[in-house]
Amino acid sequence: MLARPLSPLGLLADIESGRTSAAAILRACGDTIAEAEPIVGAFEHLDFDGAIARSHDAAGPLRGLAVGVKDVFDTADMPTSYGTQIYAGHHPVSDAAVVSMVRRAGGVVLGKTVTTELAFFEPGRTRNPANPGHTPGGSSSGSAAAVAAGMVPFAIGSQTGGSVIRPAAYCGVAGYKPSFRILPTVGLKAFAWSLDTVGLFAPTVADVAFFAAAITGRSLEVTAKETAAPRIAVVRTHLWHEATGEMRAAIDTVERLATAAGASVVSVDLPGIFSEAFAAHQVIQDHQAAMALAYEMDNHRDLLSPLLRDTLDYGRSISVEDYDTARRTVRHARLALRDALGDADVIVTPSATGAAPEGLASTGSSIFNRLWTLMGVPAVNVPGLHAASGLPLGIQVVGHHGRDGKTLAVANWLEGVLKAKS
Amino acid sequence: MLARPLSPLGLLADIESGRTSAAAILRACGDTIAEAEPIVGAFEHLDFDGAIARSHDAAGPLRGLAVGVKDVFDTADMPTSYGTQIYAGHHPVSDAAVVSMVRRAGGVVLGKTVTTELAFFEPGRTRNPANPGHTPGGSSSGSAAAVAAGMVPFAIGSQTGGSVIRPAAYCGVAGYKPSFRILPTVGLKAFAWSLDTVGLFAPTVADVAFFAAAITGRSLEVTAKETAAPRIAVVRTHLWHEATGEMRAAIDTVERLATAAGASVVSVDLPGIFSEAFAAHQVIQDHQAAMALAYEMDNHRDLLSPLLRDTLDYGRSISVEDYDTARRTVRHARLALRDALGDADVIVTPSATGAAPEGLASTGSSIFNRLWTLMGVPAVNVPGLHAASGLPLGIQVVGHHGRDGKTLAVANWLEGVLKAKS
Structure with missing residues (x-):
C-alpha cells in the first residue's frame, strides 16, 4: 500500500511550534520518494538538494513545505518538457505565474510531476499509489499520485476537461479546480485557452483550501467557515448511465448521509x-487546441501521439461557425446554471465514472468533469x-462561480460526514 | 517623408495576375527598409534571406507577403526579447499561435518589430515615419511604424490598454483590435491576461480586414459588405476634455461628413x-501584471524600468477584494453597453487624445482606448x-462584441467618406 498521504496542516503546526523543520520534512519526503x-513514477524531474x-x-x-508542479508549467530552474519528446530537456526562461505565487507563499518546488502528453490523454508512466495496476488518472497524473503517496504535501x-478532479478521485486525495481566472495560467502550456484552469492537490479538503488561500491571498481556509446544514443539489446528469454501479450507490450514500447530518438535499435534473453545453466542450477544446498547438502540428507532427494528432486534425476541421455556435451555447448554459441550481449552495455529482480503471493504457474518462470546467465554476474532489x-471513489462538489470559499467549506463538511460514517 | 504605405490588396492582385512575385515584393520591402x-527603427530583428x-x-x-511581428510574440526561428534586456537573445522553442496562423495563411515573417518594455510604456527606439521627431505610439511601436513606412504590408x-489603436492612429495606418478571443494569445508574453488582445496593422481598413480574414478563416473582408447608411453613435466619453482641439474638431468633422454621406448619427453620453469601468481597467491590469510578471519582479528587478517596477509594485499592493470589485464593475459595464448603444451599429470616438506627441520619451496616452479593450469589443483605427x-489624426470605430465584420465594414465606409472629402 503506497497510498499514505501526509498531513500538511499538522506539519505546518509542527514547524510553527518548533517540533520539526521544513528541511526535516523535506528529508522525510525524500525517503518516501x-x-x-x-x-x-510520479516525477519527471526532482531537485532534492535545491x-x-x-x-x-x-x-x-x-513555511518551506514541498510542492510538486505538473510538468506543463514553466520553471526557470528545472527542465519542463510538457509531457512530450518534442520538448525533452527544454529549459524555460521564466517561472509560470502560479509557480512564482507558490514561491512567494513560502512553498518549495521539489520537482516536476508527470503529465500526459501536452496535458491530453496519452498516458505517462505514473501508477496509482492505491493500486499500481491501475491508472492514477490524467492529465495531472504525477501531481495526484505524489500527494496520495505522501511524497509531497x-x-x-491543470484541468481542461477533467485533469484535476479525476486523478484526485482515482488516487483518493482532495483536488480543487477554482473558478476560472482565480489562478493565472500564464506560463502554463496552453491546450484550450478558454478552458485551461490551474488546480491544486492536497491530502484533504482543509489542506487544499489552506494551500489555495496561501498562494492567492484569498480567504479560502475552511476552518472558520459556517457550514452547518448546507443546501445540496444532487445532479446525476444525462451521463448517469455511464457511472458504475458502485459510483451510483456512492452518490446515494452521500445523499443519505448528508441528509442525516442536517443538510437540505434535493435531486436536480439539469x-x-x-x-448541449457538454457537447460544445469538445468543439471549443479541439478547435482551440488546433490553434494553440499549431506549431507542434506543423513542425513536429511525427512526435505527436496518434491520439493527439487525430484530435488536432479534427480540431482544425471544425469551422469557425460551429465554434461560434458552441461558444453561444456555453454563454446560455452559464446563465441557465444559476436558475437550475435555485438556492442550493453546491452540486454533488460523481468525480468520475467510478474508481480508477485497471491498466495504464488509458487515464480514464473526463465525462463527469467537462461541463463544470466549461462553466468555469469551482469544483472539489472529496475523498473518503x-x-x-x-x-x-471520488465525490465532486461543484459551487457557484466565484463562490469558491463556500464550495470548499461544504466540501470540507461533506468530507467530515463521510469520515464519521465510514 | 518616410510614411508611404504599400497597397497589400493591390500587391496580391499583382501576384495573382503574374505581374510580380512575392520574392520581388520582399526585395522591394528590403530596399525600403x-x-x-x-x-x-521599427525592427528588433530581420531575416530577409529567410x-x-x-x-x-x-x-x-x-501569397508570401511579408508580416512584421511584434517582439512580444514567440518565434522559434527568430530571437524574441519582449522589449527587455532580461530576455536579450532569448530563442523560444515554439511559435506563438497567431504566428502559426500567419504562416498557415501564406504570410512570411520578415522580422520582429520593436515593442516597448514588456508591452508597457517604456519606449523603444522607434520613430514616427510621418515625422521622426514624434513618437510612433506604443506599445506596438515597430509594427505600426513598419506598416506606415511601407517596410511591410x-x-x-497586441493591446492591453491602447497598444494597437494608438500607434495606428499616430502613424496613420489601419489598426484592428478584434473582439476578445477571436485571435489566440498563446505564445504572447502576458501582461494582463484578461485584457491582452492580439491586434493587426495594415495600410487601410480594407487591407486589415483582408489580413484578419486570411488568418482566422472568418468572413471579415469588407468588399462584399452592405455598408450603406450605417447607424453611428458618437461617444465623446467623460475624458473629452483630455482631447486636443484638433481631435475634438476632427470628431465634429466626422459627424458632419458621415451624416452628409447618409449615416444616421447620434451623440451618446455614456x-x-x-x-467606473475605465478606473477598473487599471486595477485589473496592474493586479494581473503583478502576477504575470512575478518572475521578473522577483528575479530581475534591477533590469526593469522604474516606470514598470513602480507599476508592478503598485499592482502587488492591490487587494483581491479591490480586484474582485473591479471585475464586477466590468461585468456590469459589459451588460450596460448594449443598452447604451441602442440600435447603433458602431461607436465613433477618438483613437487618441490627438496627433502623435513630440519627442520619444513617452508613447502617448491610452485613455481613449482602455475602456474598449476592457469591454472586449472590436475597435478599428480609421486613418485619413x-x-x-x-x-x-486617428478616428476610432468601436463595434458590438462579436460583430467584427460589421465594425470593419463601417470603418471601411467611413474611411471612404473621409478620403472623398479630403
Missing part, C-alpha cells in the same frame, strides 16, 4: 441546454469513499 | 458605470484625417 517512486537549500529561506504561510495541476476493491 | 530603418526562401513555399491567401501587435502639422 526513494521508496515509492520506482513503483509510482529544495533543501531553498527551504531555509522560505518565508510565508507554506501539495501539488499543482435542462437540455447542459447536454471506496469501492469494494479498496480503490478510492 | 534599407533606406528608412536607420531613421524609423523570408525570401520561405516566400517560395508560401501557400494561402497571403502587414504587421501583428452613463457613469463606464467611468490630419492635424495642421501634417501628422495623422
Whole structure:
C-alpha cells in the first residue's frame, strides 16, 4: 500500500511550534520518494538538494513545505518538457505565474510531476499509489499520485476537461479546480485557452483550501467557515448511465448521509441546454487546441501521439461557425446554471465514472468533469469513499462561480460526514 | 517623408495576375527598409534571406507577403526579447499561435518589430515615419511604424490598454483590435491576461480586414459588405476634455461628413458605470501584471524600468477584494453597453487624445482606448484625417462584441467618406 498521504496542516503546526523543520520534512519526503517512486513514477524531474537549500529561506504561510508542479508549467530552474519528446530537456526562461505565487507563499518546488502528453490523454508512466495496476488518472497524473503517496504535501495541476478532479478521485486525495481566472495560467502550456484552469492537490479538503488561500491571498481556509446544514443539489446528469454501479450507490450514500447530518438535499435534473453545453466542450477544446498547438502540428507532427494528432486534425476541421455556435451555447448554459441550481449552495455529482480503471493504457474518462470546467465554476474532489476493491471513489462538489470559499467549506463538511460514517 | 504605405490588396492582385512575385515584393520591402530603418527603427530583428526562401513555399491567401511581428510574440526561428534586456537573445522553442496562423495563411515573417518594455510604456527606439521627431505610439511601436513606412504590408501587435489603436492612429495606418478571443494569445508574453488582445496593422481598413480574414478563416473582408447608411453613435466619453482641439474638431468633422454621406448619427453620453469601468481597467491590469510578471519582479528587478517596477509594485499592493470589485464593475459595464448603444451599429470616438506627441520619451496616452479593450469589443483605427502639422489624426470605430465584420465594414465606409472629402 503506497497510498499514505501526509498531513500538511499538522506539519505546518509542527514547524510553527518548533517540533520539526521544513528541511526535516523535506528529508522525510525524500525517503518516501526513494521508496515509492520506482513503483509510482510520479516525477519527471526532482531537485532534492535545491529544495533543501531553498527551504531555509522560505518565508510565508507554506513555511518551506514541498510542492510538486505538473510538468506543463514553466520553471526557470528545472527542465519542463510538457509531457512530450518534442520538448525533452527544454529549459524555460521564466517561472509560470502560479509557480512564482507558490514561491512567494513560502512553498518549495521539489520537482516536476508527470503529465500526459501536452496535458491530453496519452498516458505517462505514473501508477496509482492505491493500486499500481491501475491508472492514477490524467492529465495531472504525477501531481495526484505524489500527494496520495505522501511524497509531497501539495501539488499543482491543470484541468481542461477533467485533469484535476479525476486523478484526485482515482488516487483518493482532495483536488480543487477554482473558478476560472482565480489562478493565472500564464506560463502554463496552453491546450484550450478558454478552458485551461490551474488546480491544486492536497491530502484533504482543509489542506487544499489552506494551500489555495496561501498562494492567492484569498480567504479560502475552511476552518472558520459556517457550514452547518448546507443546501445540496444532487445532479446525476444525462451521463448517469455511464457511472458504475458502485459510483451510483456512492452518490446515494452521500445523499443519505448528508441528509442525516442536517443538510437540505434535493435531486436536480439539469435542462437540455447542459447536454448541449457538454457537447460544445469538445468543439471549443479541439478547435482551440488546433490553434494553440499549431506549431507542434506543423513542425513536429511525427512526435505527436496518434491520439493527439487525430484530435488536432479534427480540431482544425471544425469551422469557425460551429465554434461560434458552441461558444453561444456555453454563454446560455452559464446563465441557465444559476436558475437550475435555485438556492442550493453546491452540486454533488460523481468525480468520475467510478474508481480508477485497471491498466495504464488509458487515464480514464473526463465525462463527469467537462461541463463544470466549461462553466468555469469551482469544483472539489472529496475523498473518503471506496469501492469494494479498496480503490478510492471520488465525490465532486461543484459551487457557484466565484463562490469558491463556500464550495470548499461544504466540501470540507461533506468530507467530515463521510469520515464519521465510514 | 518616410510614411508611404504599400497597397497589400493591390500587391496580391499583382501576384495573382503574374505581374510580380512575392520574392520581388520582399526585395522591394528590403530596399525600403534599407533606406528608412536607420531613421524609423521599427525592427528588433530581420531575416530577409529567410523570408525570401520561405516566400517560395508560401501557400494561402497571403501569397508570401511579408508580416512584421511584434517582439512580444514567440518565434522559434527568430530571437524574441519582449522589449527587455532580461530576455536579450532569448530563442523560444515554439511559435506563438497567431504566428502559426500567419504562416498557415501564406504570410512570411520578415522580422520582429520593436515593442516597448514588456508591452508597457517604456519606449523603444522607434520613430514616427510621418515625422521622426514624434513618437510612433506604443506599445506596438515597430509594427505600426513598419506598416506606415511601407517596410511591410502587414504587421501583428497586441493591446492591453491602447497598444494597437494608438500607434495606428499616430502613424496613420489601419489598426484592428478584434473582439476578445477571436485571435489566440498563446505564445504572447502576458501582461494582463484578461485584457491582452492580439491586434493587426495594415495600410487601410480594407487591407486589415483582408489580413484578419486570411488568418482566422472568418468572413471579415469588407468588399462584399452592405455598408450603406450605417447607424453611428458618437461617444465623446467623460475624458473629452483630455482631447486636443484638433481631435475634438476632427470628431465634429466626422459627424458632419458621415451624416452628409447618409449615416444616421447620434451623440451618446455614456452613463457613469463606464467611468467606473475605465478606473477598473487599471486595477485589473496592474493586479494581473503583478502576477504575470512575478518572475521578473522577483528575479530581475534591477533590469526593469522604474516606470514598470513602480507599476508592478503598485499592482502587488492591490487587494483581491479591490480586484474582485473591479471585475464586477466590468461585468456590469459589459451588460450596460448594449443598452447604451441602442440600435447603433458602431461607436465613433477618438483613437487618441490627438496627433502623435513630440519627442520619444513617452508613447502617448491610452485613455481613449482602455475602456474598449476592457469591454472586449472590436475597435478599428480609421486613418485619413490630419492635424495642421501634417501628422495623422486617428478616428476610432468601436463595434458590438462579436460583430467584427460589421465594425470593419463601417470603418471601411467611413474611411471612404473621409478620403472623398479630403
